[in-house]
Amino acid sequence: MIDKKYSLGIDIGGTNTVFGLIDGGGHIIKKDSILTNSNNPPRSLFEKIFNTIKKWEIELDNSDIVRDIGVGVPNGNYFTGMVVSPPNMGKDWDELNLCSLIKTFNNVPVSITNDANAAALGEKYYGVAKSMNDVVIITLGSGLGSGIIVNNNMVYGHDGFAGELGHLSIDPEGRECGCGRRGCLEMYVSAKGLDYTTREYRREYPDNKFLQSIDAQNVDGKLFDDAFDDGNKIVIDIYKYTGHMLGIGLAQIATILSPEAFVFYGGLSNAKHRILDSAKDSMNDSLLSFQKNKIKILLSELSDGEAGILGAACLNILRN
């Protein structure tokens, strides 16, 4: 009897790393989550992961279970296998040849890409984007990440750096971004952007009790969602503004790519229609006449943390 082999999908985030064994049909056979602790040497993260794999091999009575390894990691480059200047990660992750490092643990085919691309592939192969050839998948997390599918394939660009939609400038005079430019989409539409907007509102309405009562360095999305549902005018306004700015960015992207849909996932996407309805209106307002009311705005239906490992697990199959 030939032992069954699986793809190991790893989704490395600034805080948590999720990994799992995935079969060819996209079923997650085993899955675990550990802290990334990115200030420790990267090697120590993989020691933990491969110790768990050994445990799984014993449980499944299968001594050589990994066919290939795919990794989504901030600023991971599909072409070079390198991680360069990943935001919110320790310094040992900069200029790291991640493919080489992983191969010292298990010398099977290894591919990496950035975390947003991995999640996009998960949506494309196992999520709501399954039947779509042209679709843009957007993570609304602490920042705004994205993966773009065109003609049924991932868009990497000539150097692996395509799809930086968080840094699309929607206003040349807009908010200053950490990247050194102004008006980047993620300065408006992300947890960071929501905090920024909330602080602006707080300065504008110094007597508003609700605004003074909350932590505007780190807005609690659930609290905002509830306030929105209770008819809190300030929160309705803040969400409307956030959606409005998102819609402007989506229209820019649609002018270039005309995708069938934008698919959203990540923390801030839990606000759902509260942000996305106004995003849709503002996108349609800003689109060329023949594109209006044709592009879908969808929410991911995959479980939290699964898109990334599912997509990462596809990377080697797609390369071949």
Next chain:
Amino acid sequence: MIDKKYSLGIDIGGTNTVFGLIDGGGHIIKKDSILTNSNNPPRSLFEKIFNTIKKWEIELDNSDIVRDIGVGVPNGNYFTGMVVSPPNMGKDWDELNLCSLIKTFNNVPVSITNDANAAALGEKYYGVAKSMNDVVIITLGSGLGSGIIVNNNMVYGHDGFAGELGHLSIDPEGRECGCGRRGCLEMYVSAKGLDYTTREYRREYPDNKFLQSIDAQNVDGKLFDDAFDDGNKIVIDIYKYTGHMLGIGLAQIATILSPEAFVFYGGLSNAKHRILDSAKDSMNDSLLSFQKNKIKILLSELSDGEAGILGAACLNILRN
């Protein structure tokens, strides 16, 4: 002996229509140019074209010379075969099923796309973009058109309307565009945009003799190029501004697609380095750090009017 067959490439413009017979190696066997006269019924244009084909068949002693037909036409849709609301064309060209019309003349495979996409395919298969998998081709004509190649394929989007880079907004408070939006790239970077900028300068410098001496409804590019070379400060400024705005747009596109190069052709691209040098500087200023100084700015090397028919001639081969 089997008669040789060729692809008929047709490039329909608001003023002129160029067409030619092209072999599998991209050699133009026969070529002609006629007035489009778009206020006449579209059928009359094709009567002229197919009369010329008959003449060519006699000259080449080959009675059935056309293998397939590809057409580049403003607002031509690759998926539907329809032309919808083409700018600067007569009303009979709106909502026109062009594929069906052409098949009444010759029932071979017919494909259409918009004129900018056709020219982009010409550059991709026979021009400076030949070796590139990811490249954006931009026409600087009366407007700004574009064709995008990603992963070696044309980007049509889900509905054939991708690549409208002329309508990428680079300033939400910017110049009003005929499309109903503000700050569209072509309102700055095209013959139309150059006229607009020149009129703004004329209002700002009412005593400038050079500015008062020229026709700012229809700027003569050659005159401006010569003035630039003679050190005319106003023209140098106008071109610098034009290039600056172009660079901002290119950076937006690069943030999304990270192409290997931008390739320029069309009337205003004859200004060459006079505009493109400042475009390059402004693009690099606006790019993310890891993209700076890596993306090429190139000029088309194909003869005037050839990119369109060469690319149109590829359409059916690519479809199969």
